[in-house]
Amino acid sequence: MNIEILKKILKERKITYAKLSELSGVSIYTIKSIFCGRSKNPTIETVNAIKRALGLDTDEFGDGISQNYITQEEENIIKTYRLLDEKHKNYLITFLEGLKIQAKKQ
Numbered sequence: 001m002n003i004e005i006l007k008k009i010l011k012e013r014k015i016t017y018a019k020l021s022e023l024s025g026v027s028i029y030t031i032k033s034i035f036c037g038r039s040k041n042p043t044i045e046t047v048n049a050i051k052r053a054l055g056l057d058t059d060e061f062g063d064g065i066s067q068n069y070i071t072q073e074e075e076n077i078i079k080t081y082r083l084l085d086e087k088h089k090n091y092l093i094t095f096l097e098g099l100k101i102q103a104k105k106q
Contacts, residue, residue, distance in 0.1 A: 003035060009054055024053035 010020065017035065021028040026049050033039035034046070051057065081089060 003037070006050070006054070007035065009056075013054075015054075020050065020053060024049040026050060 010016075015023075017031045018028055020026075021031050024031075026046055030039065030042070030046060031050070034042050034050075081092065084092065
């Protein structure tokens with residue numbers, strides 16, 4: 001479990017250790033121990049409870065955080081996309097494909 005990524009997620013989402021404890025069902029003592037490095041090997045149940053509370057992948061065989069972490073900005077883009085009608089969704093996809101091609105050229 002990459003603690004630095006989790007700390008970044010907490011900071012970005014303005015989630016305190018107390019709130020994470022409430023959301024995950026993991027004691028505040030355990031959460032503080034994990035985040036300050038005292039608890040080097042938390043159980044998979046604890047890790048998965050924290051990940052679920054943050055809406056992250058709970059793949060028991062891999063960290064999963066860096067691959068599945070969505071920033072607040074990305075989440076806002078997804079929410080906006082879901083509000084669009086099909087015509088505008090297609091327009092946006094076409095526009096993004098064009099941006100991707102331009103980025104590859106640079």
